[in-house]
Amino acid sequence: MSRYLDLANTLGSRIERGLYGAGVRLPSVRTLSLEYGVSLTTVQQAYRWLEMAGLVEARPRSGWYVPAARPAPELPKMGKPDLRPTDVSEWGQVQELLDLESESGTIQLGRGMPDVESPTLRPLQAALAREGRRAGIASLHYNDMQGVAALRQQLSRLAVEAGYHVAPDSLIVTTGCQEALSCAVRILCAPGDIVAIASPSYHGMMQILKESGVQVFEIPSDPLQGISLEALELALDRWPVKAIQVTPNASNPLGYTMPEHRRLGLIRLAQRFDVPIIEDDINGDLAYGWPRPHALKALDEDGRVLLCSSFSKTLAPGLRVGWMAPGRYFDKALRMKYTGSGPTAALPQIAVAEFLQKGHYPAHLRRMRRQYQRQRDIMTEWVRRYFPEGTRIGHPQGGFTLWIELPESFDTHALDPMLKENGIAIAHGNIFSATGKYRNCMRLSHASVFTPRTEWAVRRIGEAVGEILHSTC
Amino acid sequence: MSRYLDLANTLGSRIERGLYGAGVRLPSVRTLSLEYGVSLTTVQQAYRWLEMAGLVEARPRSGWYVPAARPAPELPKMGKPDLRPTDVSEWGQVQELLDLESESGTIQLGRGMPDVESPTLRPLQAALAREGRRAGIASLHYNDMQGVAALRQQLSRLAVEAGYHVAPDSLIVTTGCQEALSCAVRILCAPGDIVAIASPSYHGMMQILKESGVQVFEIPSDPLQGISLEALELALDRWPVKAIQVTPNASNPLGYTMPEHRRLGLIRLAQRFDVPIIEDDINGDLAYGWPRPHALKALDEDGRVLLCSSFSKTLAPGLRVGWMAPGRYFDKALRMKYTGSGPTAALPQIAVAEFLQKGHYPAHLRRMRRQYQRQRDIMTEWVRRYFPEGTRIGHPQGGFTLWIELPESFDTHALDPMLKENGIAIAHGNIFSATGKYRNCMRLSHASVFTPRTEWAVRRIGEAVGEILHSTC
Ligand SMILES: Cc1ncc(COP(=O)(O)O)c(C=O)c1O
Ligand SMILES: Cc1ncc(COP(=O)(O)O)c(C=O)c1O
Numbered sequence: 001m002s003r004y005l006d007l008a009n010t011l012g013s014r015i016e017r018g019l020y021g022a023g024v025r026l027p028s029v030r031t032l033s034l035e036y037g038v039s040l041t042t043v044q045q046a047y048r049w050l051e052m053a054g055l056v057e058a059r060p061r062s063g064w065y066v067p068a069a070r071p072a073p074e075l076p077k078m079g080k081p082d083l084r085p086t087d088v089s090e091w092g093q094v095q096e097l098l099d100l101e102s103e104s105g106t107i108q109l110g111r112g113m114p115d116v117e118s119p120t121l122r123p124l125q126a127a128l129a130r131e132g133r134r135a136g137i138a139s140l141h142y143n144d145m146q147g148v149a150a151l152r153q154q155l156s157r158l159a160v161e162a163g164y165h166v167a168p169d170s171l172i173v174t175t176g177c178q179e180a181l182s183c184a185v186r187i188l189c190a191p192g193d194i195v196a197i198a199s200p201s202y203h204g205m206m207q208i209l210k211e212s213g214v215q216v217f218e219i220p221s222d223p224l225q226g227i228s229l230e231a232l233e234l235a236l237d238r239w240p241v242k243a244i245q246v247t248p249n250a251s252n253p254l255g256y257t258m259p260e261h262r263r264l265g266l267i268r269l270a271q272r273f274d275v276p277i278i279e280d281d282i283n284g285d286l287a288y289g290w291p292r293p294h295a296l297k298a299l300d301e302d303g304r305v306l307l308c309s310s311f312s313k314t315l316a317p318g319l320r321v322g323w324m325a326p327g328r329y330f331d332k333a334l335r336m337k338y339t340g341s342g343p344t345a346a347l348p349q350i351a352v353a354e355f356l357q358k359g360h361y362p363a364h365l366r367r368m369r370r371q372y373q374r375q376r377d378i379m380t381e382w383v384r385r386y387f388p389e390g391t392r393i394g395h396p397q398g399g400f401t402l403w404i405e406l407p408e409s410f411d412t413h414a415l416d417p418m419l420k421e422n423g424i425a426i427a428h429g430n431i432f433s434a435t436g437k438y439r440n441c442m443r444l445s446h447a448s449v450f451t452p453r454t455e456w457a458v459r460r461i462g463e464a465v466g467e468i469l470h471s472t473c
Numbered sequence: 474m475s476r477y478l479d480l481a482n483t484l485g486s487r488i489e490r491g492l493y494g495a496g497v498r499l500p501s502v503r504t505l506s507l508e509y510g511v512s513l514t515t516v517q518q519a520y521r522w523l524e525m526a527g528l529v530e531a532r533p534r535s536g537w538y539v540p541a542a543r544p545a546p547e548l549p550k551m552g553k554p555d556l557r558p559t560d561v562s563e564w565g566q567v568q569e570l571l572d573l574e575s576e577s578g579t580i581q582l583g584r585g586m587p588d589v590e591s592p593t594l595r596p597l598q599a600a601l602a603r604e605g606r607r608a609g610i611a612s613l614h615y616n617d618m619q620g621v622a623a624l625r626q627q628l629s630r631l632a633v634e635a636g637y638h639v640a641p642d643s644l645i646v647t648t649g650c651q652e653a654l655s656c657a658v659r660i661l662c663a664p665g666d667i668v669a670i671a672s673p674s675y676h677g678m679m680q681i682l683k684e685s686g687v688q689v690f691e692i693p694s695d696p697l698q699g700i701s702l703e704a705l706e707l708a709l710d711r712w713p714v715k716a717i718q719v720t721p722n723a724s725n726p727l728g729y730t731m732p733e734h735r736r737l738g739l740i741r742l743a744q745r746f747d748v749p750i751i752e753d754d755i756n757g758d759l760a761y762g763w764p765r766p767h768a769l770k771a772l773d774e775d776g777r778v779l780l781c782s783s784f785s786k787t788l789a790p791g792l793r794v795g796w797m798a799p800g801r802y803f804d805k806a807l808r809m810k811y812t813g814s815g816p817t818a819a820l821p822q823i824a825v826a827e828f829l830q831k832g833h834y835p836a837h838l839r840r841m842r843r844q845y846q847r848q849r850d851i852m853t854e855w856v857r858r859y860f861p862e863g864t865r866i867g868h869p870q871g872g873f874t875l876w877i878e879l880p881e882s883f884d885t886h887a888l889d890p891m892l893k894e895n896g897i898a899i900a901h902g903n904i905f906s907a908t909g910k911y912r913n914c915m916r917l918s919h920a921s922v923f924t925p926r927t928e929w930a931v932r933r934i935g936e937a938v939g940e941i942l943h944s945t946c
Binding site: 094095111113116121125127128129130131132133134139140141142143174175176178179182186190191204207208210211213312316317318319320334335336338339340341342343344345346347348351 | 567568584586589594598600601602603604605606607612613614615616647648649651652655659663664677680681683684686785789790791792793807808809811812813814815816817818819820821824
């Protein structure tokens with residue numbers, strides 16, 4: 001599977017960069033087979049893959065062509081700013097999302113779960129087995145409250161690639177990114193305080209804020225550029241905001257990566273109003289562009305950015321290995337970590353440290369980024385094909401979730417009976433808001449390798465949306 | 474090593490139960506060797522072990538005897554009740570305790586770390602290795618927020634042995650007991666609320682309360698019977714107490730196991746004042762008596778007891794596998810768990826489930842209880858021998874920590890330079906209090922198999938105490 005994906009990727013990016021104009025005939029299967037030293041079948045598979053993504057089209061007895069230029073699908077609209085902060089509403093639907101996952105046989109497009117079946121994860125399994133076998137003092141004893149030293153060393157090296165410098169001693173390993181985010185909120189906020197957050201945003205963060213009794217000021221976000229600095233400034237100016245929460249890289253659910261000037265503007269605002277920033281960088285290593293975009297923390301001059309991350313999207317969520325670089329809040333963060341859950345389980349930390357140290361991470365990332373990017377294209381194409389006119393689609397720059405916006409009157413919960421009946425799970429848009437916004441949106445995951453059932457599921461959803469829209473006209 | 478400990482244990486309990494009176498000559502080495510089918514050396518080792526514990530004495534050319542009866546050492550005194558709740562003081566010293574651990578070469582009598590080198594843990598290592606090798610979907614994916622189902626099934630079975638019934642679906646697996654306790658406090662209390670807590674108590678709990686901004690009402694505890702119900706009633710009567718925190722079984726640091734009538738009294742009080750109870754049962758399976766004492770939860774009639782526990786003392790703390798049976802607070806607890814750290818790492822859960830399911834746990838517990846009980850005897854004997862007159866010693870009924878009380882004027886921090894110089898770590902008494910009580914106390918761990926260096930360390934501490942006391946007279 002790897003070779004044809006490689007080739008599809010090479011051709012795909014050439015087409016996207018405009019190296020072949022619209023309507024142009026592409027190199028023949030035979031030519032490419034010779035050029036790349038791969039079988040004819042491999043080339044054909046690559047072309048079919050690109051066809052699924054709408055990047056090439058077959059003309060009978062003539063070969064493969066670049067299709068006539070089509071307008072890009074419309075992007076989701078940016079929301080309107082709120083007038084005041086609000087409490088986070090109920091969590092029942094989040095719980096549903098978490099529950100659904102266990103129903104086997106379900107086509108799971110709802111949860112943000114990476115593909116953990118990639119062969120590039122095999123060295124990680126080997127490391128887990130090795131360390132399980134040794135199960136020495138290191139993995140059975142209480143370990144360092146900050147986390148296994150060998151892992152923190154590796155994290156410190158990864159930080160350099162993300163554009164910031166942090167000594168291993170200034171990092172704290174956490175039980176997933178969730179614990180890092182939770183510590184950050186509890187460090188910065190007391191019940192009743194206000195947090196400004198890019199909207200839509202990760203539902204788990206919303207629930208952390210709810211549990212902490214914090215009020216939320218949702219700041220509209222542009223689907224390509226991220227949090228609106230204008231709306232943020234207004235909020236900071238009018239309200240005693242205690243923290244800003246953003247996900248600048250390959251955000252969940254929209255998938256944007258904030259451009260550099262916006263990041264600078266954000267940092268300036270935070271400095272001017274003296275507000276700390278909680279940065280969620282969980283998808284940073286999965287940004288499609290290479291080298292990866294910097295973390296916002298790279299612009300941090302005075303330790304006000306608390307960076308939170310984990311290997312839950314890049315390696316495997318079940319490991320529960322996350323970390324935080326809490327800047328000037330280090331002491332509080334360590335205490336919070338200690339009281340909240342004690343040290344994080346040692347064995348997965350040791351195995352991940354080994355995986356990183358032996359250099360397996362870049363190859364794994366390369367593969368996953370490619371897979372997720374290509375599948376974004378394909379899923380986008382499916383949505384264009386099967387969803388009714390007026391559907392707007394995000395254009396994620398990383399990660400593996402696609403945000404879909406339907407006409408404003410539509411409520412995605414109207415799909416629930418159909419979804420249940422067909423064993424399909426999606427993430428409803430409203431859980432990405434503190435106040436039930438985005439009821440006309442949904443998030444679909446494109447992580448797992450697509451099968452015909454995946455296309456069938458997207459098609460079923462799209463058709464059901466059409467039927468409902470039609471019947472209510 | 475196992476056989477002589479077995480024999481020592483059999484003989485030891487006979488002597489303790491008075492089967493051989495004071496001054497009586499014990500069976501000869503040869504007789505026991507024949508009777509138990511073990512070597513002469515094994516019997517001699519067993520006798521020497523009992524001698525260390527002061528349970529037998531050698532008479533030259535005559536054999537082994539039960540020593541003349543000695544008065545038991547005096548127990549620590551019960552503190553005086555406080556007049557009002559207070560904030561928890563600083564955590565610097567707790568951090569020191571956690572840090573020290575990493576200095577290798579230190580004789581670690583400070584941390585509450587079980588012996589993880591017992592051969593009875595080998596099946597657990599095998600399970601970790603097997604699961605690491607498989608590292609299937611189950612251990613890499615997000616798993617059930619409540620924890621791995623197979624583990625919860627086993628926990629539900631263990632609950633029966635602890636006298637209570639809880640369905641697997643009413644349990645939540647947590648990242649150590651620490652996370653369970655932390656969730657419990659955050660469910661029940663807002664900043665400024667008051668918690669009544671048995672004193673002295675586990676320093677980690679103290680720090681949870683501090684982090685939650687909770688005020689603490691320390692209730693004095695009897696070294697054999699636990700929390701004073703009289704003082705507790707007074708506190709409940711006068712103050713709006715939001716929760717009671719107790720460790721009824723093999724408490725840390727005193728080691729008491731509350732007698733049945735006290736437990737009933739405690740539950741009645743909680744019902745009368747309608748206050749929930751946070752029960753820490755982390756050492757319940759390590760109570761020396763068998764069958765194990767019931768959890769307080771066994772008396773819970775209306776779901777007001779939130780039981781928190783883990784395998785950190787019974788198996789290995791590095792696994793970070795804990796759980797809670799939160800009674801009527803289940804929904805809140807699950808939400809708290811979700812927002813606090815997401816699900817707990819799967820691989821250790823799966824391995825522990827396998828260890829339990831295959832029936833390895835009882836044999837392991839048997840061995841550890843025996844080791845800890847015998848070493849309690851030996852350490853008690855050392856303290857009697859090497860510490861100055863007036864030293865009071867706890868008489869733990871389980872677990873592996875010994876509480877030592879020195880004359881009131883003594884400050885154990887005066888030992889710090891000596892401890893540092895000699896590479897010995899102890900737990901200072903004051904961290905077991907919210908308000909710096911117990912400065913004249915220390916807690917010594919007797920978990921790891923004793924070596925001559927252990928005796929040397931206890932002796933050095935005792936002598937140093939004597940010197941300081943002497944020089945200040
Ligand atoms: C943006 C974002 N942050 C944090 C998390 C939580 O990550 P973890 O599983 O490492 O706790 C998720 C998981 O879905 C996420 O999407
Ligand atoms: C009484 C008590 N409760 C809870 C804990 C925390 O346990 P865990 O390591 O499982 O979080 C400890 C650990 O020292 C303890 O002694």
